Amino acid sequence: MKKVLVTGATGFIGRHTIAPLTDAGFEVHAVTSKISVNSTDVDGKCCWHTMNLLDPIQVKNLVSTIQPTHLLHFAWYNIPGKCLVAEENFLWVQASLELLRHFREQGGERVVMAGSALEYDWNYGYCSEVLTPRNPHTTYGVCKNALQEMLKAYTEITKLSSAWGRIFNVYGPYDHPKRLVSSVICSLLRGESALCSHGNQLRDYLYVEDVANAFVALLESNVAGEINIASGKPVAVKEIVLKIAKKLGKSDLVKLGAIVASAEEPPLFAANVSHLSTEMSFIPKYDLDKGLDEAIIWWQKQLN
Structure with missing residues (x-):
């Protein structure tokens, strides 16, 4: 066993x-x-x-x-x-x-x-x-x-x-509310402004x-x-934020540039996933849209 x-x-x-x-x-x-x-x-x-x-x-x-x-x-x-x-x-x-x-x-x-x-x-x-x-x-x-x-x-x-x-x-259900995706979702669900940096950073x-x-x-x-x-598909942080806002119909509450980005942050930080995909034949079940939908549904239940 x-x-x-x-x-x-x-x-x-x-x-x-x-x-x-x-x-x-x-x-x-x-x-x-x-x-x-x-x-x-x-x-x-x-x-x-x-x-x-x-x-x-x-x-x-x-x-x-x-x-x-x-x-x-x-x-x-x-x-x-x-x-x-x-x-x-x-x-x-x-x-x-x-x-x-x-x-x-x-x-x-x-x-x-x-x-x-x-x-x-x-x-x-x-x-x-x-x-x-x-x-x-x-x-x-x-x-x-x-x-x-x-x-x-x-x-x-x-x-x-x-x-x-x-x-x-990583993002999704049970994430810490202070991490990017959860923080933006929670702020918008509460009707609060989502304060973000410029959002040009590319992340995986x-x-x-x-x-x-x-x-x-x-x-x-x-x-x-x-x-x-990882996904191996870097995406701009602001794209994620704006996707969430559009799904919730609250794009007006997104405040890009409200937070100063750290000078130490790299513009690109992403993974080569060739080993994950070839050696393990691993294919993710969720794309960004589907994953964000699931995260939003979960946080809506928590805040209600």
Whole structure:
């Protein structure tokens, strides 16, 4: 029986992997720091485990009890506006390595961890797993990149099967309300102005269910190493904002240029997804229009 341990299972992406993992025949064990209403409405059947992943004793006991064959690791400190420079990033590198070690010692066979596009040198704009240098500009990116390097070295020594899914921009249900797509939707639904920068930045957005499905496909595959999880189709931020406004009939509330864009922001930051599409034959189910429709419907329900 395939048994998968999913960390960050009530998080933005992790929660969307439960149903496809169940459909794929996994016995799913989901970790959350606190059982709450957020875990009761996750689609898919799983066994919930409440624990603190930063406690090595709890991690050891959980892994030895479950003895999972697969590990899908999303848990991290990821609060918008804080996570990029937070000291908690270093704690999560240590905790992730402890989890990895215990997983292997208990006979684990395949691990997939969630990385970040912020590991790349964003000055290169169009990012390839093979060609683009890693030169992170944030603490978050530094720590994710360090974990990726250690995962690679560890799996080479132990012969553990592993992959690293490098996430770009994600949107959809359960997103943090301060992120771009959710923030614009919520402001417009409340009848408030959506304050934005000039919006000329080109970014790579993928709907959250597609991101989750890509991770499940990666876990099921034998693909090793780094894989960009993205659409590969950069779009101007202002195009996304204006699409949302048009769908809601509130284009007059969009205020482009109201916020000064950071001088450090690259004009283009997007993914080469040739490995995702060729090695895994992965095709997203949602285009931008359909994904935004779903996000709007979800936020309308939440605000009502």
